[in-house]
Amino acid sequence: MNDAPDLADDVEPAPRPRRKGIYILPNLFTLAALFGGFYAIVMAMNQRFENAAIGIFCAMVLDSLDGRVARMTNTQSAFGEQMDSLSDMVSFGAAPALIVYEWALKGMGKLGWIAAFVYCAAAALRLARFNVNTGVVDKRFFQGLPSPAAAALVIGFIWLMDDSGYKGFREGPWLGWTAMGFTLFAGLTMVTNVPFYSFKDISFKRTVPFIVIVAIALSFALVAYHPPTVLFALFVVYGLSGYAMYAYRKAKGRPVSVIATSTDEPDEQGLHR
Template identity: 60%
Template sequence: MHHPIKRPLNFKRQSIYLLPNLFTLSALFAGFYAIVQAMNGHFEQSAVAIFIAMILDGLDGRVARLTHTQSEFGAEFDSLSDMVSFGVAPALIAYEWMLKDFGKLGWAVAFIYCAGAALRLARFNTNIEVVDKRWFQGLPSPSAAALVAGLVWIGIEYASDLAVLRPALPYIALFFTLFAGLTMVSNVRFWSFKEFHARKTVPFVAMLVAVLVLLIGASRPALVLFCFFIGYAASGYVYWVWCKLKRRPNMA
């Protein structure tokens, strides 16, 4: 009696693009490193790691588009990496740095930030095909993380200059963490910079301004980055007020 030959099942091999996902993995590592350093009390290193994660997060998508290696796996992996680097890490850094002195209020505000980042990422993933790509609905999670990490960075680097504000610093940290968390899930619109064209001609004086900005940024990176993201976070509310005064729709 002849038995049928059993052939092994052919499973479709799952493959991923290495280059863009390597940038995403590096951003995830930077977020994890920030958490570890915060647990060890090295808050300045934690803050810098958040900004490094921001740079890497901005590169992975651009590398994928330039090399035509976009994939559904990459999009999901990027979202999970963002949750760690810009959701969990800033919340834990702020809590370990200042918020834990508030007791239950401190960890509640830290969780509001963490939950806001999760909700912001989920809404972005589900609305990506229907929203106006020129605008973000709510503050992007990397910008929210920059607000928290930037405050930690300047609070440590300029500790002597801010000595007079030292008693108020925990309350400032509480406000910034809560503000960032709630703004992520708001309907306030923020410019996405996707209409910025690098090939567009500009006046020569623009190069002089760019050189000046680079020099200031190189000499005072913490202060320049923090001021930039404060301005960006405020820009959404300024535009919202302007729309209300002009009676223009502000729905994202």
């Protein structure tokens, strides 16, 4: 009879990996941005397009804050990054496509929903490319029009027209074609390699001249005077600024790519050009 002790009984079980918690502060901003996008869809379904536009612009403000809050409080996480991308897809991809379709494109038949789908698909592609190119893109620029700005371009046009008394496809084909033009321009510009200034190199910890604070106060006053007109004009200028920068760099013989370094991943080389 074997009286040797059973060594398996003496081996302690491996400790279970500790589950990581979820930082609540930055994700609160992300969830609030997601709520803004969902709220905008519901308002559009009820033909309340001004409220839908306000929902999208509120989502933009909240989306710009969640990352900064995470960096300031040192609460960045992989979960937060994925949550932010999913929220962006709803608020700046699906929501604007559905809103513009409901407002003007559904009266154009098949062309209308195809244009809305092109925008939605472009937003998904742009967000996916952004996620995989994070380590190689020059932080000072976006590769293609960022999805919040694209959403602001489309929704800003709807808000301006609705505020002026134009009720979408009921006004005639001209408004449907114009809305389609803005939708396709915004969607396709998202997936170009045109550089758009990201404003990420602006530090809020540095001192600035007094005139800068005065200019900021005047900007708030200008937006408050008539938000639909001012916001739409600002994002039209921003939407064209990338092409102007691209043309200027091309004319000066400077590199137009925003890729800062090369990559050794041959299967993804097409994403980095």
